Amino acid sequence: MNGRLRAQLEETILPPIVALLIAALVGDLLILVYGQSPAAVYRLLIQGTWGNAYGLGQVLYKTTTLTFTGLAVAIGLQAGLFNIGAESQLAAGGFAAGVVGAMLPAGIPSVVLLPLFIAAAAIGGGLVGGAAGALKAKWGAHEVITTIMLNFVVLALLNYLTVAHFKVFDTLHTADIRSGALPRLSAVVPAFHGSAANVVLVLALAAVAAAWWYLYRSRAGYELRAAGLQPGAAEYGGVKVSRVWWQAMLLSGAVAGIGGLNFVLGYKHYYEDSFASGMGFLGIAVALVGRNNPLGVFLAALLFATLSQGGLAVNAVVPKQMVEVLQAVVIIAVATSVPEVRRLLRGARRSAAT
Amino acid sequence: MIFLALVAQTVRISMPYLFASAGGVLSERSGLIGLGLEGYMLAGAFTAALGSYYGQNPWVGVIAGVGGGMALALLYALCSIRYKADQVVVGVAINLLAVGATRFFLRLVFRSSSNSPRVPGFSVVETGTGFLALAHNPLIWMGALSIPAVAWLLYRTPFGLRVRAVGEHPGAALSVGVPVPKVQWIAVALSGALAGLGGAYLALDQHQFSDQMTAGRGFIALAAVIFGRWDPVRVGFACLLFAAAETMEIRLQGTSQIPGQFVQMIPYLLTIVALAGVVGRAVPPAALGKSGD
Structure with a gap:
């Protein structure tokens, strides 16, 4: 039961995390293309939302x-x-x-x-x-x-x-x-x-x-x-x-x-x-x-x-439209990683079991 | 004269629909929902403007438009065919991505949040009914031929037979040796190229790219695909019907008793009626949208 719960949790939580990592990577690229520093832009983003x-x-x-x-x-x-x-x-x-x-x-x-x-x-x-x-x-x-x-x-x-x-x-x-x-x-x-x-x-x-x-x-x-x-x-x-x-x-x-x-x-x-x-x-x-x-x-x-x-x-x-791109990337990445993560996790579990 | 002018205007308006819905038919007949047509078209319009601006030649724009539409379609194919992601989700996201990305690069390249500078197009000086300008625009000829070309491809070539088999029964197609994913990849790539041409037509016709310039035309094209029951010839006529309604709306603006908003609803309402099967049910390809299973 514990194992099954854990498996379910992994399959539920991993895809959004993978998706966010991919989105952050794409965000880095877009910011660099625009000639700015990703760290500075992300800091600004946090300050302008949760920072005040x-x-x-x-x-x-x-x-x-x-x-x-x-x-x-x-x-x-x-x-x-x-x-x-x-x-x-x-x-x-x-x-x-x-x-x-x-x-x-x-x-x-x-x-x-x-x-x-x-x-x-x-x-x-x-x-x-x-x-x-x-x-x-x-x-x-x-x-x-x-x-x-x-x-x-x-x-x-x-x-x-x-x-x-x-x-x-x-x-x-x-x-x-x-x-x-x-x-x-x-x-x-x-x-x-x-x-x-x-x-x-x-x-x-x-x-x-x-x-x-x-x-x-x-x-x-x-x-x-x-x-x-x-x-x-x-x-x-x-x-x-x-x-x-x-x-x-x-x-x-x-x-x-x-x-x-x-x-x-x-x-x-x-x-x-x-x-x-x-x-x-x-x-x-x-x-x-x-x-x-x-x-x-x-x-x-x-x-x-x-x-x-x-x-x-x-x-x-950087143009605020960068965020529109990132939102779309998150959707695509989650939709794509849900079946893929499940397949990989199940494959790994099967090989661990044998 | 007025009648001819109306016909000319209908033909112009129908162009993006014809291109995109020709692509939509191919994609959907292979089992892949054409929700991203709007996005392919918008991306194609942007890259076409980009190509025509830097190449100072509309043909460079046409090729770039094909490339832009196809690039997004290949992303869709990668997610939904290779990784079996949900087609509806990816399709919706492709459209959001196209809006965001074209805006981002519009600001990056042209430092504007509304439109690109003027780019070279095909048009000549308008005279009389407007047919002269139509005849001088090679994209008009390509658009008019896109539907017959797809009809020929689907019904007269081995590739078309495979597309239809894959869209109706992928398992059966696979069992007789049809490379199902490959057929779908090609069909989706072609749909992106065709929708990209529709975008290129828009950008070159208006001599610029402007933010969200496709304005839902990809969805009207999708509506035409369904209203035309996935048959290229019927889909072509659906495009002309929708374009004629739009022409009447523009011509009657302000003078008619019917508000323009109600004319705008026509394609969507007709599609709902067709799907509900009030007069002869529209039945989609059997395996449409099922690549995730």
Whole structure:
């Protein structure tokens, strides 16, 4: 048992470490190509993120959104479904919350309104995810393609609705939310002053715990993972796999949608067109590096948020786009090293056993 | 005259779709998902601008565009064929990599975060309907021929037979001696070269590279591949259909009752409808996306 646990741990943890080493190497190369010293740039990156309160606040802000999109992708993957649509589900959730918020009168306490906002964002994102789930369950349309296509459809639709119906004149955002907005972390810790980190971070941590409980302790989560591991066997064991599929996509979309609250409720207090572009795709990276485990997702979200904020910190010395390259390299390296590390480890164990 | 001008504009708009979806058909028929088409195209556009700028000759750009698209496609092949990585993950990452890398090198080489300087292209002075400029651009002829060429390759050559066999049933192909990975490597490399040509067309047509200039065209090409049910000729017509819709959107801008955003949705909605099988189901190659097993 101990040996098996250790083997599992090695297969889970080694690929991200290998990937980070590869990414650091590629980063060195890019920095050298740009004529700078890697050590100095990496020091700047750390100083600009974890080295001061403002930087850390920005990292935590980005971590919040990425935790939601990462959890969304991870829930889908646990059910054996690849949700590439977190990008538009996040936007749809933020849009729903923004529109609901703009219609509310002033003076209602946040505590009363928070469930309403969570519901609005979950419905916004859930509709998009659920649509892909229904297309898969009813007609067998592959979710990878439908979620990609829905990204374009939904983002164009949101753009139309914002521009034609909901925007404030001369802007691309909706009217301000008059009640229900959440405080920034700087209200509690003044050192965070100026950073966008806000109370939705607590919601993200709660989502991590809830997702863990749902996946590993609830009956529905057990069925979801069974359908993901072996759909045929799960069906034989009494699980309605097609129902699990659309429910998982609905849930996945809803979780991504709630991530929209980070910007809409916690930061700007309105919905803005393309407010979190790229965060949905990075959610795929976060789920992958976090190995689809909710706690792993949170740690991976911290990592990718640090990289993305770190890019801004080093931009004066090397182009911040270096970080975009590194993020892609991490994804490719993890995806490539997962099967390879498993093969090598199993080979080594077999030769050690004989 | 107006009709001819519309046709000319449709042909121009369809070019990147034709190139990239011709590549997409090859890749997907061999079992490898064409999610990275957008990335190959963007990389091809950048290297084409680079080649044309330093070579001061659009043909250098064309060759460089092929190289840029193919380089990313070979990375995809290495990860998903050699190392059996998940094709969807690597495909998504290839697109992110292309965006990041072209931006990084745009700043490194041209010290700009938006666009390259003007580079030589093929175009001549526009007159009348625009057909003259089309006829003088060799890339237009290559784009128009890319779909028939892939159709010929797939259905009339031994290599095409192998591609189709590998995409439907790699185990069976292997058992009769087809070198499955080699066939897939070649198909993916060709798809990168073709998508790279699509990028080269864009960069040389606009006489520059600009940040994210492919703007989702690779995904429209992928949509065309699915909507055309993985058959080159149907895929070609899907490209023309999508390009015609885009032409109408541009022509009707501001004057029509239908908002442009709804016209933009057409290719994606049609693809979803085709996949859901409302009118005749689109069935992908049997072994598509399965190299990781």
